[in-house]
Amino acid sequence: MGHGRKAGGFDDIAGRTPAGGSTRREFLARAALVALAGGSAGWLPRDAEAAAKRGGTMVVSGHQEISSLSPDDAGPTVIWTAVTQIHNALLELDENFNLVPTLASSYTASPDGLSYTFKLLHGVKFHDGTEFSADDVKYTYEWYMNPANHAINANDFEGVDSVQALDRYTVRVRMKQPNAAFLAKGASTFVVPAAYHGKVGEKHYKTAPVGTGAFRLKEWIPAERTLVQAFDQHFRGRPYLDFFRVDIVPEPSVRAIAMQTGASDSAVWPLLTEDNLRFAKDPNFSTFVTITTGVNHFPINNKRPFFADKRVRQAMMHAINRQQLIDDVFKGTAVVATSHLSPAFKTYYEPNVAKYPYDTNKAKTLLDEAGWKPGPDGVRQKGGVRFSFTLTTITGDQARRPEAEIAQQHLKAVGIEVKLAEAPVATITQKLHQGEMDASLFNWTYGGSLGDPDPSVTLRSNGGNNWSHYANPKVDSLIDAGLREPDPAKRRPIYSEIQKIVAEDAPFLYLMFWNWYTIFTKRVRGLPRTAFNGPQLYRKAYQWWIG
Amino acid sequence: MWRYVVTRLLQGVAVIFLVATATFVILHLTPGNPVDILVGEAEVSRAQVAAIEHLWGFDRPLYVQYLTWLRNMARGDFGESVIRTGVPVGAMVAQAAPVTLTLNAAAFLVSIAIAVPVGILAGVRRYSVFDYVGTIGATLGVALPSFWISLMAIILFAVQLRWLPPFGLQSWTGYVLPAAVLATEQTAVIARLMRGSVAAVLHQDYVRTGRAKGLAEPAVVLRHAVRNALLPVITVLGYRMAFLLSGTIIVETVFALPGIGRLLTDSVYHLDYQVVQVIALLLAAIVVASNIATDLIYALVDPRIRVG
Numbered sequence: 004m005g006h007g008r009k010a011g012g013f014d015d016i017a018g019r020t021p022a023g024g025s026t027r028r029e030f031l032a033r034a035a036l037v038a039l040a041g042g043s044a045g046w047l048p049r050d051a052e053a054a055a056k057r058g059g060t061m062v063v064s065g066h067q068e069i070s071s072l073s074p075d076d077a078g079p080t081v082i083w084t085a086v087t088q089i090h091n092a093l094l095e096l097d098e099n100f101n102l103v104p105t106l107a108s109s110y111t112a113s114p115d116g117l118s119y120t121f122k123l124l125h126g127v128k129f130h131d132g133t134e135f136s137a138d139d140v141k142y143t144y145e146w147y148m149n150p151a152n153h154a155i156n157a158n159d160f161e162g163v164d165s166v167q168a169l170d171r172y173t174v175r176v177r178m179k180q181p182n183a184a185f186l187a188k189g190a191s192t193f194v195v196p197a198a199y200h201g202k203v204g205e206k207h208y209k210t211a212p213v214g215t216g217a218f219r220l221k222e223w224i225p226a227e228r229t230l231v232q233a234f235d236q237h238f239r240g241r242p243y244l245d246f247f248r249v250d251i252v253p254e255p256s257v258r259a260i261a262m263q264t265g266a267s268d269s270a271v272w273p274l275l276t277e278d279n280l281r282f283a284k285d286p287n288f289s290t291f292v293t294i295t296t297g298v299n300h301f302p303i304n305n306k307r308p309f310f311a312d313k314r315v316r317q318a319m320m321h322a323i324n325r326q327q328l329i330d331d332v333f334k335g336t337a338v339v340a341t342s343h344l345s346p347a348f349k350t351y352y353e354p355n356v357a358k359y360p361y362d363t364n365k366a367k368t369l370l371d372e373a374g375w376k377p378g379p380d381g382v383r384q385k386g387g388v389r390f391s392f393t394l395t396t397i398t399g400d401q402a403r404r405p406e407a408e409i410a411q412q413h414l415k416a417v418g419i420e421v422k423l424a425e426a427p428v429a430t431i432t433q434k435l436h437q438g439e440m441d442a443s444l445f446n447w448t449y450g451g452s453l454g455d456p457d458p459s460v461t462l463r464s465n466g467g468n469n470w471s472h473y474a475n476p477k478v479d480s481l482i483d484a485g486l487r488e489p490d491p492a493k494r495r496p497i498y499s500e501i502q503k504i505v506a507e508d509a510p511f512l513y514l515m516f517w518n519w520y521t522i523f524t525k526r527v528r529g530l531p532r533t534a535f536n537g538p539q540l541y542r543k544a545y546q547w548w549i550g
Numbered sequence: 551m552w553r554y555v556v557t558r559l560l561q562g563v564a565v566i567f568l569v570a571t572a573t574f575v576i577l578h579l580t581p582g583n584p585v586d587i588l589v590g591e592a593e594v595s596r597a598q599v600a601a602i603e604h605l606w607g608f609d610r611p612l613y614v615q616y617l618t619w620l621r622n623m624a625r626g627d628f629g630e631s632v633i634r635t636g637v638p639v640g641a642m643v644a645q646a647a648p649v650t651l652t653l654n655a656a657a658f659l660v661s662i663a664i665a666v667p668v669g670i671l672a673g674v675r676r677y678s679v680f681d682y683v684g685t686i687g688a689t690l691g692v693a694l695p696s697f698w699i700s701l702m703a704i705i706l707f708a709v710q711l712r713w714l715p716p717f718g719l720q721s722w723t724g725y726v727l728p729a730a731v732l733a734t735e736q737t738a739v740i741a742r743l744m745r746g747s748v749a750a751v752l753h754q755d756y757v758r759t760g761r762a763k764g765l766a767e768p769a770v771v772l773r774h775a776v777r778n779a780l781l782p783v784i785t786v787l788g789y790r791m792a793f794l795l796s797g798t799i800i801v802e803t804v805f806a807l808p809g810i811g812r813l814l815t816d817s818v819y820h821l822d823y824q825v826v827q828v829i830a831l832l833l834a835a836i837v838v839a840s841n842i843a844t845d846l847i848y849a850l851v852d853p854r855i856r857v858g
Contacts, residue, residue, distance in 0.1 A: 067816075068634075068808075068812075068816060070631075070633050070634040070635070071634065071635055076588075076635065078589075078590040078592050079590060150601070153598075153601055153602050153605055155588070155589055155592050155594060155598075155602075156592075157594070157598060158592070158593050158594050158595060158598065159593075188593075206635070206636040209635060209636070210637075224645075224808060225634060225808075226646070226808035226812055226813065226816070227718070227719065227806075227807075227808040228718070250717075250718060250806065251806060251808070252717055252718070252806040253803045253804075253806060253812070254803060254804050254806070256701060257701075257704065257716060257717050257804060257805075257806060260704055260705070260708065260709055260716050260717075261716055261717065263709060264708060264709055264712070264716055266715065266716055266717070266718075426581075427580060427581075427582065427821075428582070428586070428587070429580070429581065429582020429583060429584075429586040429587060429821055430580065430581040430582045431582075432582065432586050433581050433582045433586065434581065436596070460593040460594075467593070467594060467595045467596050467598075467599075468593070
């Protein structure tokens with residue numbers, strides 16, 4: 004799912020908390036694509052009447068300890084929420100999937116896609132009083148690119164040849180080969196101060212970060228709280244809030260209670276479905292309902308004889324009643340997936356693709372055509388092999404396990420036997436990588452979370468997280484073409500084409516995109532009116548005040 | 551006496567070693583490793599992951615990792631966390647331990663302060679109204695899951711009455727609810743035990759003798775009966791220490807307290823080997839130590855028992 008800069012960590016697929024929910028279907032149909040302002044209040048402008056005022060502490064709660072404050076560890080949502088208050092990037096993704104120049108005042112891409120030139124803001128101060136310059140950008144990017152540093156962010160700089168500081172306020176990034184995703188990935192990586200980071204080293208930096216952000220670190224107890232304080236010399240002006248605090252509260256029901264009592268102003272990580280529904284209707288809370296970028300899906304190993312045939316995968320798509328899964332398991336708080344990209348990512352989302360309405364007869368016909376005929380025990384067979392496979396869900400995943408159980412019944416109805424098993428997250432990812440697992444169930448982002456549609460890691464035949472071992476040369480070449488093309492207008496048809504092919508191939512059983520509830524107490528003022536990417540909202544804390 | 555203590559200590563060391571080894575084996579037999587969790591959903595190549603795994607030595611054969619770990623432990627080097635990258639495990643445990651110790655000490659003292667007098671009174675006045683009320687309370691205390699009690703306590707005292715914070719440690723008041731929840735089951739168990747023990751002792755000859763020679767009833771009960779009745783209670787208190795520690799895992803999670811229980815569950819979840827191993831070792835050591843301590847206290851309380 005896409006939240007933090009790196010689109011969440013394993014917490015995302017681990018399903019500690021169920022998705023948000025709502026029973027009001029038509030309400031969702033309307034509100035799904037657009038943020039909903041303040042419960043049922045609808046489209047009223049937020050805070051039009053209120054005057055901003057300075058002071059106070061805003062408290063948010065998350066489920067997972069903040070193990071580090073380095074931009075390199077800011078994948079998990081809760082960590083990112085703290086790190087983003089302290090740091091800035093040249094370009095930053097906003098809550099509507101726009102890449103907004105932040106430390107850069109402007110940028111240009113060469114027509115061949117082989118170089119990017121960034122003009123930097125003047126007079127930006129780091130928390131230690133030093134002035135931000137092109138040298139800091141060069142240092143940061145080169146540090147992440149250096150294999151000796153084992154940076155997790157290294158991949159964001161794929162294709163980068165060199166980083167030059169042309170003058171104090173101009174940076175040029177030269178590419179070995181064009182990579183249009185560089186703007187969303189590399190250029191939106193948080194910048195650290197060269198002198199300070201170079202002196203203390205990354206290990207120390209994780210505990211004592213210094214950025215250009217609106218808030219500077221005041222107190223950090225990883226499993227308890229992270230407190231940041233307004234930075235008076237912040238380049239966009241001192242924030243209204245005096246303090247912003249992230250409390251670690253593992254239990255979703257306790258996070259909801261904290262919002263009820265006012266101990267927290269927002270929950271960074273989802274609450275229980277019932278609580279989301281309650282808050283969404285409560286006029287004392289401002290609720291944003293957005294769609295996640297991670298698709299809830301069954302990765303299936305395309306190398307397994309069962310799943311090698313496209314017709315079989317299509318049959319399974321037809322056999323699973325996805326709307327029923329959404330209604331029964333998630334109380335209607337999700338939308339049926341049409342391909343790997345989320346409808347929230349409007350710029351690149353392609354709705355006109357092959358669809359798989361629930362149709363058991365169609366499923367049976369396709370299976371017959373593929374040579375899987377009903378056997379004596381009701382399970383289909385081909386060449387003496389029974390169509391029986393194991394679906395491994397994450398241990399203790401109470402949110403998604405019911406999905407697997409219902410899908411098991413749906414597939415049984417068309418003669419496919421599913422055996423259910425459980426394993427820890429790390430086991431599942433390793434076995435999927437090694438091709439030793441038939442199928443699993445979790446949410447994963449196939450492009451879109453960073454504001455770029457590139458799915459090369461997940462859909463390219465040699466992709467590092469190609470869970471289903473999907474290999475389509477056409478898709479590979481389209482992915483490459485998409486990365487070579489710097490012009491967004493020309494990229495769009497390429498990604499539409501990829502979505503169409505993926506929908507036709509159904510390399511994995513894409514089920515749905517969950518709704519994501521971002522809820523604030525009414526105390527928090529200055530919130531944006533709309534959001535398509537809920538978690539990115541927290542970037543805007545510098546604009547909020549307590550009213 | 552000293553020979554006995556030394557023997558018990560050596561046995562304890564053997565037990566701790568076995569626990570440590572078993573923890574190591576179980577953890578490492580679980581497929582996957584903390585690097586997978588560290589990297590998360592970041593778009594990294596397998597080569598990048600392999601390089602980070604190499605950095606931590608997870609690509610070495612298991613027995614090499616085991617021997618390295620043993621050697622480091624023997625030197626007092628507890629290793630570093632992978633998830634909280636580079637932070638020494640010793641420092642993490644040292645940061646979390648005071649929370650858990652405070653919580654346990656408070657729960658322990660509160661439960662003894664309540665359970666012992668209640669148990670004595672119930673034992674002396676068996677089948678009285680007081681006894682029945684105590685029995686019902688104790689049954690509920692044992693039967694209700696602490697998870698549920700915690701949430702109910704939060705709803706009552708933090709949401710409805712607003713007397714106490716719902717979670718966290720912004721001040722000492724943050725300890726009140728979790729310590730009370732932790733003390734609940736403990737109080738129930740000890741009170742029941744104390745009651746049974748006192749009731750049994752009251753039928754003993756020396757109690758009858760005490761009464762026969764004209765001692766006042768309070769003196770009979772407190773000086774003669776209770777002192778003897780305490781023995782089984784002390785035994786149980788010793789091994790209840792282990793229960794308290796496991797109880798803190800739930801309580802620390804619900805009340806969002808950054809203690810050892812939370813650190814342990816988070817680390818297990820992330821397969822953060824070093825941290826889990828050190829905490830398992832620490833818990834084993836505490837259980838072993840409290841068992842030895844129980845035996846020694848026995849000798850102090852009951853002059854008939856001679857250890858050694």
